[in-house]
Amino acid sequence: MAIYAKTGNEAMAEALRQINPDVVAAYPITPATEIAMIFAQFVADGLVDTEFVQVESEHSAMSATLGAAAAGVRAMTATSSQGLAYMYEILPIASALRLPIVMPEVNRAISGPINIHCDHSDTMAARDFGWLHIFSENAQEAYDNTIQAIKIAEDARVRLPAMVTTDGFIISHCMEGMEMFDDKAVKEYIGEYKPEYSLLDVDNPITVGAIDLQDYYFEHKYAVAEAMRAAKDVILEVGRDFGKKFGRTYGLFEDYKLDGAEIAIVALGSTAGTAKAVVDDLREKGVKAGLLKLRVFRPFPLEEIAKALGNMKAVAILDRSDSYNSAGGPVFTEVRSAMFDMEKRPKLINYIYGLGGREICLADIEGVYSELSSIAKTGKVKNIYNYIGVRGI
């Protein structure tokens, strides 16, 4: 299999090219712009059959994508940060209308202040909108996840939109070696899109998006919640099937040397890559350290995480965004919730790191494991809520 040198954005653009959606409506925003730009060149060169709509804002990007999806076609868009924020109004409409829109989302800090670098605050703020959230560690995963997301989102049991993320600049703009499958294989894998409904079926006119009074909203939203619960099994099925067909199996998270580990870190995205290097090093020194790289944040794999981490002595959850709830970041609060009902559970601490692209280095991760070791030994937690690398604390 040939190895290609691709950045995260290029990898996602290639996935889009092979998916060959009917409509892409996109608007530029750093660091996601390249996905649309590269794709625009594919359109100009006749490499795809896509109607490419250069909309005048991200709000219109998601609105037009939603309109196209409701017209029964595969429709996609891509964005980041403020662009996602401008789409917020439409995101929960897309999930309520059960439209399987797949969107590459390059994680960048939400303003203010304005910052173009990586953190997870943009997608974390959109966590309650009924979209699937799938995080990618590197360019390979960005490519694999985008393709799998089509199968997951379009599955009859799911029919929910999905965002597939990469870390802004760190992954989106850094070149790595990755493999790509041939166009025909991807086309066959994702298959023909069979929409649940279509506005273009003029012989069977439908009304999409009626107003709900108090008597129907709750049932419509419950249906979204149920679909999100059902998505977990579909994600696992698709991940296994992808493994059989293409050689890499995916699950809800990656278990990195958790077997026999006493201390572990939970991390999302590229930071997991850095943590893996630290884990290897610690394991060589005889420290029983492991890493849980969370891939799927929505739906949140409660039981599976509890099972994987239940026997640890101490676990640190790394959040690349703050909830400003004075009770820990979003991943921390959900992991802690997952462990609450367990008879025996590890000590849990939270580290908020990397906001606005602040670097997270090997030494920082080593520091976390060192703290975990101390907690594992003494059973005592100094601080549950911590920040890495903020000057003055």
Place this chain on the structure above:
Amino acid sequence: MSKLMDWKELRAGDVLPGGTAEEFNTGDWRMGKKPVWHPEICIQCLQCWIHCPDSSITVDRGTSKMTGFDYKFCKGCGICAQICPTKPKSITMENEEK
């Protein structure tokens, strides 16, 4: 239609088959007056039909002739009577028993 659907029946999300409002009665909005047709004066100009906000002027699709009112929907706004060009009017608003 009067029975509320449970969540499992809402498969496609917020999507409805067209025209279900035809089952909804707005005729009970009328406040004591309803339009009455005087066919013997009517010149079949169809002004009432093209101006009715509630699609309540019935027409024969084959002959394009007005045939009366759909009192299930008619809200008694009186636009049809107001706009009727004949003298005397072919549509008058008259008291109705509730």
Place this chain on the structure above:
Amino acid sequence: MANLKEMAKQEERLTGGHRACAGCGIPIIVRQVMHAIKDPVVVGCATGCLEVVSTIFPYTAWKVPFIHNAFENAAATVSGIESAYNAMKRKGKITKDIRFVAFGGDGGTYDIGFQSLSGAMERGHDMLYICYNNEAYMNTGVQRSGATPLGANTTTAPAGKVKQGKEQTRKDLTACMVAHNIPYVAQAAVGNWVDLTRKIEKAMSIRGPKYIGVLQPCQLGWGYPMENTVELGKVAIETCIWPLYEVENGVYKLTYKPKEKKPVVEWLKMQSRFRHLFKPGNEKILERIQANVDRDWNELLKKSEGGGAH
């Protein structure tokens, strides 16, 4: 030209059973538009009176495919549907000729929907955008919009002890649309069904982006007896406060010229939203309104003379 007997052969595409106020001008416009279009049509609609009254789950008065997305994005949503249609057509998956119409109130068009409308028109989508203009945010209780005329009483710019209603003149969105260099722009009104339906037919004969702003009397928001909706539209046209014209490829054409231009007070006195203007001390406002109408009308006459370009 549209012929009532011909139009009456077509089934109602907007049924009865919707919850518009008795005497509402919006369904009058929608029915006239829908009867003037022969092809299959897909409708997108902004949040507002039309959308709310015609689609309350599980009831919908639409017998054509219809989508409501949000308040400010009717144009963007329809541009997405039109793009999907183009994709399907190119791939040979659809052969039918389907047309695309977006409806929005003045709120969702002049104000919050302006950007999305502008983008869609600039991109050249083959769609018709119709603004039903009742000159305020009616669905939320008569708040002022960019389309509200000078002096009108609305709930966010009310007439009171020190203020006399809206202090600004309204936006000329029709002129903004002409500035987008789209093939067809027009103004129409409830009160002249011949003019409106002819414009719809004209618009439908053109491929590309089209915009029609339709003045729509609102009995609740403007304050008049409900049976006068159509009558009020006629008076508006006769006073030239909402001239009926079209601009095809930049060429202005007046489509209705009153035999005798009536003074604008004939229009104002019919509505309680202007009642305060007739109090002593407000004469200057009435003068200003008439002066603006005259100026705009004369400019329009000049532009339309001998097919003047803009």
